[in-house]
Amino acid sequence: MAIKLKKLNKDFSSVNSYIKISSILLMALFASLFFNTVLFIFRDNFYLFESIINNYGWYDSTGVRTFILFGPDIYYMDNRIVALAVLAICIISLIATFISFKFYKKNLKTKTSFSKYITFLYEKLTIEVPFLFVIVSVFLSANSMDRVIYVYDWFVIYDAICLLFLLFLINYIIYNKNNLLNKAYLSPFIKALFNKNYKKTVNRKLAYSLCFGILVQTIIWMFIFNYIYGELIYALKFILFLDLVTFVLCIYLFRITCEKFDYVDYISKEVESIKEGSLDYKLNIKGNDQIATLANNINNMSEGLGKAVDNAIKSEKMKTELIANVSHDLKTPLTSIINYVDMLKSEDIDDDTKKAYLSILDKKSKRLKTLVEEIFEAAKLSSGEMEFNIEKTDIKELLIQSIVELDDKIQESRLDFIVETPEKPIFAMIDGKRTFRAFENLIANITKYSAPNSRVYIDLFVENNTISIIFKNMSNYRLNLSPDEFLERFRRGDSSRNTEGSGLGLSITQSIVNTQNGTMDLNIDGDLFKVILQFETCK
Numbered sequence: 001m002a003i004k005l006k007k008l009n010k011d012f013s014s015v016n017s018y019i020k021i022s023s024i025l026l027m028a029l030f031a032s033l034f035f036n037t038v039l040f041i042f043r044d045n046f047y048l049f050e051s052i053i054n055n056y057g058w059y060d061s062t063g064v065r066t067f068i069l070f071g072p073d074i075y076y077m078d079n080r081i082v083a084l085a086v087l088a089i090c091i092i093s094l095i096a097t098f099i100s101f102k103f104y105k106k107n108l109k110t111k112t113s114f115s116k117y118i119t120f121l122y123e124k125l126t127i128e129v130p131f132l133f134v135i136v137s138v139f140l141s142a143n144s145m146d147r148v149i150y151v152y153d154w155f156v157i158y159d160a161i162c163l164l165f166l167l168f169l170i171n172y173i174i175y176n177k178n179n180l181l182n183k184a185y186l187s188p189f190i191k192a193l194f195n196k197n198y199k200k201t202v203n204r205k206l207a208y209s210l211c212f213g214i215l216v217q218t219i220i221w222m223f224i225f226n227y228i229y230g231e232l233i234y235a236l237k238f239i240l241f242l243d244l245v246t247f248v249l250c251i252y253l254f255r256i257t258c259e260k261f262d263y264v265d266y267i268s269k270e271v272e273s274i275k276e277g278s279l280d281y282k283l284n285i286k287g288n289d290q291i292a293t294l295a296n297n298i299n300n301m302s303e304g305l306g307k308a309v310d311n312a313i314k315s316e317k318m319k320t321e322l323i324a325n326v327s328h329d330l331k332t333p334l335t336s337i338i339n340y341v342d343m344l345k346s347e348d349i350d351d352d353t354k355k356a357y358l359s360i361l362d363k364k365s366k367r368l369k370t371l372v373e374e375i376f377e378a379a380k381l382s383s384g385e386m387e388f389n390i391e392k393t394d395i396k397e398l399l400i401q402s403i404v405e406l407d408d409k410i411q412e413s414r415l416d417f418i419v420e421t422p423e424k425p426i427f428a429m430i431d432g433k434r435t436f437r438a439f440e441n442l443i444a445n446i447t448k449y450s451a452p453n454s455r456v457y458i459d460l461f462v463e464n465n466t467i468s469i470i471f472k473n474m475s476n477y478r479l480n481l482s483p484d485e486f487l488e489r490f491r492r493g494d495s496s497r498n499t500e501g502s503g504l505g506l507s508i509t510q511s512i513v514n515t516q517n518g519t520m521d522l523n524i525d526g527d528l529f530k531v532i533l534q535f536e537t538c539k
Contacts, residue, residue: 023100025160025164026100030100032162034090034094034097037086130168217246266283274305282302283298283299333365340364344358388515393428394425394427395430396421396460399439403417412447413448419459421460422460427538438512441508446471449473450475454474456472467534469532470531472528472529472530474528506531516535518534
């Protein structure tokens with residue numbers, strides 16, 4: 001039962017849809033018929049009714065134009081028949097128009113696929129489109145009425161179409177009444193002419209220029225047509241048509257130009273915000289022209305400035321930390337040296353104690369010397385004052401040499417070094433002495449910070465004319481820093497600072513490698529610490 005009711009409601013809704021569409025068409029058709037009938041009476045044949053009213057010529061025949069919809073081509077009819085037919089059609093068409101309107105109004109809220117399409121047009125079209133259809137149809141209709149045409153049949157259909165356009169325009173205005181100006185294609189032009197915010201803008205100057213240009217064109221055409229035809233009134237419709245075409249084209253160009261001007265104005269305002277410090281703000285990119293490229297370049301510049309500011313803040317913070325770390329690292333051995341010297345000044349210590357103190361002093365002083373040398377080396381690398389003797393060098397042999405020279409430390413560390421290198425020599429344009437120092441720093445770090453009795457892998461290989469040297473070891477400490485933080489000066493993987501490192505080793509190594517057009521990358525995976533050095537090969 002429910003299914004039958006649902007189907008019945010669906011069928012009823014379908015019937016209402018057809019009634020709604022039919023009522024619109026019939027209303028336009030009957031209204032057009034009424035209009036043409038009234039026009040027939042008052043424009044061409046009013047004398048006929050005047051003669052009938054005055055009781056003469058009732059049985060005479062007169063030549064009339066056929067006005068009945070698709071009626072026969074009869075030109076001479078009895079006046080009485082003509083009068084009755086005209087009045088009957090006039091009254092019937094008026095009543096039919098009223099009835100059709102009632103049906104249309106009753107089914108106004110009925111949803112149909114056609115009404116959805118009309119709603120889509122209401123939302124997408126600007127008001128100028130339906131308005132232009134109405135203007136053009138009325139213009140063509142008025143132009144046709146000036147000619148001698150003896151058949152009114154097609155005028156009824158034609159005027160019905162004009163009325164449908166007019167109905168569409170009225171419904172469009174009602175549907176978009178709250179947003180009518182914004183939906184208008186002429187909106188930028190109207191704002192440029194009358195809005196106070198556009199008083200000193202290029203948009204207003206352009207709008208005034210457009211109006212002045214159309215006025216000048218109209219005057220020129222008036223002189224031309226007046227010279228050709230002799231009477232201006234006959235040429236007026238053509239002048240208006242030409243002005244309309246020119247106006248439409250100019251409005252199209254005006255809208256495109258104003259969009260660019262507004263976009264430039266938007267960029268100008270946002271640049272002011274960037275100038276005041278809002279470096280994180282991004283301009284919206286519109287289009288793919290030079291202005292869009294400018295906006296994109298401003299975004300890149302803003303991003304670059306933001307990074308520069310962040311780097312400056314970070315650099316200032318690092319300077320503060322650098323001073324604190326240098327002070328700490330220099331103060332610790334220096335304080336120990338001073339304390340042990342004070343104890344050596346005491347006369348009541350035996351020789352063995354003195355020897356022990358002197359050994360500690362020797363160790364601390366060497367530690368202090370190494371730290372000062374590393375700080376000096378880092379400063380020279382940072383300022384670019386360190387000289388490099390770049391020459392063709394066998395980097396494989398240099399790596400093996402650095403491992404051999406640090407063999408004592410490797411043996412003490414109880415680490416198992418596994419080294420993989422090609423059999424043939426591998427040459428690169430580097431400074432052998434500085435690169436040896438870089439290898440030494442990396443191997444020294446491995447011996448200090450690797451887990452006891454673990455394996456260390458050092459691999460050297462060539463791929464696509466690029467030399468890659470990879471150092472891998474398992475850390476004895478928790479690696480809770482990012483790769484970038486490890487490369488900061490005085491930064492240690494051992495945050496407790498219990499180890500002997502200065503925190504400059506990786507920073508110095510990176511500076512040495514980068515100065516020789518190489519790259520150094522860190523990769524941390526849990527406790528696995530990996531350093532990757534890359535250089536270009538040379539023949």
